[in-house]
Amino acid sequence: MSATPKITRAEAIGLRIPYAERVRENMVANYRRENVDRSYYSPWIVRIHTDAGLVGLGEATTDPREQLAGLSGRTVWSLLHDASRGNGVMMAVYDLAAQAAGVPVCRLFSSQPRRTIQQIWWSHSLRPDLMKAETRRAIEQGYTVHKIKARPYEDTVAQVAAMAEVAPHDYRILVDANGSFGSPGKALAVAEALQRFHQVKAFEQPIAHEDLPGHREIRKHLKLRLAVHWEAVDVRSFMLESLCDSFVVEDFRWGPALTEKSALCELTGQTLWVENGLNTGLSQVFQAHMAAALPNVEFTISLTHVAEDDVVIEPFVMDRGRYTVPQKPGIGVTLDQPAVDKYRV
């Protein structure tokens, strides 16, 4: 064992990965309606080399180059759990630490990690026919839970109706309004209209996060499960008053920060839907490791299936709604170098 590998070099690679062709036009149009002009994801890959020949991989959500300064000469272990250098470096350090320890990343956080986790399919607020096609695709690939965006420019009921044409009875649909339902009354009316579709199980952020009285009202009457974003709400109130069933985590903070959230949810019985690992297979699988280690992570969500490529070699294989976490040392995935070269900025 090279117990204390030292970092010799660190690099960052900016990528620009277009949305998958089948959904690109619709997604671009949707984002444009929300004043976002974007047709691609732009993750950064962090690659850290050690004197022991280990290579750690991470995905950063923003340009991590400044955070690489001073890494050379440090031991991997001196950086463990250190969030000060951003999520990409932190992930790569965990990859290296787990490789050096000879264990999968999940073992750095738990002695009894789960073997499988529940990954869910994701769709923007696509046209009903496209939503139906995406549902079919998700089912073919082994997914059983599907989160969709609900937006005013599409009829949510029509979207769900299209999905229900191809979805089995036990397929679960989570409707994320990102606040667009506007009021408790509208949210409850949409819920009522969706009632005939047994697949619809939950609402995410039906109204503005800061509207605490509105959430109390919705909670009192909504028969669906309710999720809100951890980083946007007054979590303490939502915990003490049990105003939601689940928290969506999208703060891109790994390690102890995610562990703490899971621990707090253990206390209240609420669950986490983690969408920190969005844009490449690296963070997607890393996220799966963390979910395996933390008992209250219910779902993980990524966007790699709506991108042209996930830039890792290993396929993300789903079986009856579950993903089996790699058992190799480290994260357990390998960068697809030709893909990286193709999408490198």
Place this chain on the structure above:
Amino acid sequence: MKKPNRRSVLRFLTSLSTTSAVQPLLSAAAAAPAEAASLRISRYEVIPVRVPWAARVRDSLILNWRRAGREEPHLAQTMVRLYTDAGLVGVGDSSSEAAARRTVGRSPWEFVLDDTLGGVLVAIYDLLGQATGVPMCRLFGGSPQPRIQPAFWSHCYPPDLMAAEAKLGASLGFRIHKVKARPWEDAVEQGSAISGAVPRDYRVWADANGFWGSVGRTLQIALGLGEIPNYFAIESPLRHTEGYRQLKGKLPLRLAEHYGVLDPMTAIREGLVDSYVVAGRLGRTMVRLNAMAEFHRMPLWTESNCWTGIGQVFQAQQAAALPGIEYTINCAHIAEDDLMREPFTVRDGFYEVPRTPGLGATLDDNALDKYRAGKGARS
């Protein structure tokens, strides 16, 4: 998109079966580096010890426990050493042979935060710290504090002995002192004696372990203790939620209770207690409670592992990494020996957490020989 050949092959192989003969091919295709770890626990040694109580408190200690229905003529502990094939030795206390045996042939990494190991987990983390070249606290958190606040501990001694012990605690550098309060001693009288023996910044809390029995009695004693400038808290005056509801807003002191006595969310929602005392599980449970303590601002006072120097240093390492831990409670000073080679030095109320790899503390072989109780066990 058309994928590279290697990737297509992998996808095809994976689609066949995860349990089929193609699995080795998959592994080879995306293999781990050759330097993958091989750290293994090769054997263990379990050493039972009986350490007499320190002469200065022995009679009072034994009598106190007897009054509470317990026979504790000495400190009975089980120390453990885990050995690895790489020549590392990890130490722990409060261990069982069964737990130690479970680790043999396994990597210490298989036991991260494993609550079921008891004090053997201390030895596991000692090994991990040594193997990785970092102090144990770095394995629990990314930015540990360099020092922590340990608390001195006394049973319910007569006032003059309580004063002497508080004076000893202060002279040893402690600034926090937990004392037991029992019906057979007057807690306020004890407090007055302590107050006369220590500086004003020496802070004391009284632990009733439920012996005060009623809200009225609790209020009476707490109001008396509140008059003594050194007292800042009481612990476990009662053992039922309704009593805590009645105490709310009426106490002049902070209120602590053992985690698990009250429903935690009820206590948090209603603001029934200010701090939690935690004992028992050392791994994931402690991490979980730390999160609760930080988020809900209910600091932890830990006595999970407090009877030997080894346990005290482990508590310190955890407290350094887990900001929800406010104080660690230390009892090794009431025994004749703390079984540790290094001194547990407290200055101005703080203990500097060892910075050497692992626990940063070692078992004292001479002391083990002296206090060994029976052959123990080894693999």
